[in-house]
Amino acid sequence: MKEVITIKDKQFELFIEQGIIEQGIKRIAEQIDSDLKGKDPIFLAVLNGAFMFAGELMKKVSIPSEITFVRLASYQGTSTTNKVQEVLGLNESIEGRNVVIVEDIVDSGNTMVALKKELEKYNPLEVKVATLLFKPAALRQKLHIDYVALEIPNDFIVGYGLDYDGYGRNLKDIYKVK
Ligand SMILES: O=P(O)(O)OC[C@H]1O[C@H](OP(=O)(O)OP(=O)(O)O)[C@H](O)[C@@H]1O
């Protein structure tokens, strides 16, 4: 029997254990080390969900690099489907830099597409995307993702930074809704 937990009104069952998550993170850290060696990358981790992934990823990346944390404030743009994402807390210049966005999950892809578009305004040299989790079956956008630690089916999940209504971010394993 899989471990079951309750968060608010929902039950979740154990889905991916910490050891498997960290193997996936190690694999992409090695790819990043090899791809971005000598390129002085700046990692842009997106709060809140990416805090745990960013911490583990940065322990495993060994090339010289910077990290900064941003928040997104979304508001409805001119089209109903694409929200504009205002980037809050970006105090470092990314002009001419190799940027790696660090996200906890790409689900519909709407957030990532809007964020990449917003970052282009700051004239970075290149923007790559690293995500802990990717739900291919939920993707609604044309989007290239450079580094994916784990691909998952289209189920709602919590843990390792991801929340259900604000709770569950502190879980060291990932759980899926029952
Ligand atoms: O691909 P999408 O369908 O756009 O979904 C992915 C986004 O949803 C979550 O953010 P949320 O707004 O829940 O913020 P959080 O990181 O604070 O939990 C997650 O952190 C991604 O940013």
Ligand code: HPA
């Ligand atoms: O499956 C999910 N769980 C938690 N937060 C999320 N944000 C997008 N998808 C998810």
